[in-house]
Amino acid sequence: MSAPIYLALIHYPVVNKNGQITGSALTNMDLHDIARAGRTFGVKAYYVVTPYEDQQNLAVQITDHWTHGHGGTVNPARKSALERVRVAQTFEAACNDIEAEQGKGVVKVATSANSRCATRSCRQLGQELMIGNTPHVLVFGTAWGLAPEVMDQCDHILEPIQGPGSYNHLSVRSAASIYLDRLING
Numbered sequence: 001m002s003a004p005i006y007l008a009l010i011h012y013p014v015v016n017k018n019g020q021i022t023g024s025a026l027t028n029m030d031l032h033d034i035a036r037a038g039r040t041f042g043v044k045a046y047y048v049v050t051p052y053e054d055q056q057n058l059a060v061q062i063t064d065h066w067t068h069g070h071g072g073t074v075n076p077a078r079k080s081a082l083e084r085v086r087v088a089q090t091f092e093a094a095c096n097d098i099e100a101e102q103g104k105g106v107v108k109v110a111t112s113a114n115s116r117c118a119t120r121s122c123r124q125l126g127q128e129l130m131i132g133n134t135p136h137v138l139v140f141g142t143a144w145g146l147a148p149e150v151m152d153q154c155d156h157i158l159e160p161i162q163g164p165g166s167y168n169h170l171s172v173r174s175a176a177s178i179y180l181d182r183l184i185n186g
Contacts, residue, residue: 011050013147024142033173039081041180047094110154122182
C-alpha cells in the first residue's frame, strides 16, 4: 500500500523578495497545471489556500467552469484534474479536512529552494510514501516561498530541486511536477 498524497499551494502567508509576510494572487496557470500534475501522479486532492474571499471565489469560478460547465464537456481530461481542487481559507483548515477524510493525522512536508532547511531527501520521502499509509501533504509557497510560520507547522522540509548551476527559482507549477515525479517514480 502507498500513502495518500495531497498538495497545498499557500497564497498566504508567504514572503516577498524582501522577506516580508505577504499574500499573493491566485493564477489560472498554477490552478490548472498543478491540478493536472496531481491527476497524473494520483494525488488525492490539491488545496488552494487563501484567506482572500475574492481569490476563493475566483478559484471556485474557474474550477466550476471545468467541472460543471462547458469546459468539462469539451475537455473531460481537464475536468478530471480540476475535480481534485479544493479551496481552503487556511493551511490548518486544509490539514483538518485531510485528517477528517483519512481518519488520521497528516504528515506535513514543506518545500523550499533553501537547501539549509532540508530535513528529507526526495529518495527518503519517496520510500516512506511507498511503504506507509499515513497521508502526506506537500506544501508549496507562492511569491518568494512559505512564511516561517507555515514552515514551523511542517514535520519535514523537502530538499530543494537543484540544477547544475546556482540559479534556483522555478515556477511553483514546475517544482510541483518535478517533486511529484521524483517522489512517485524515484
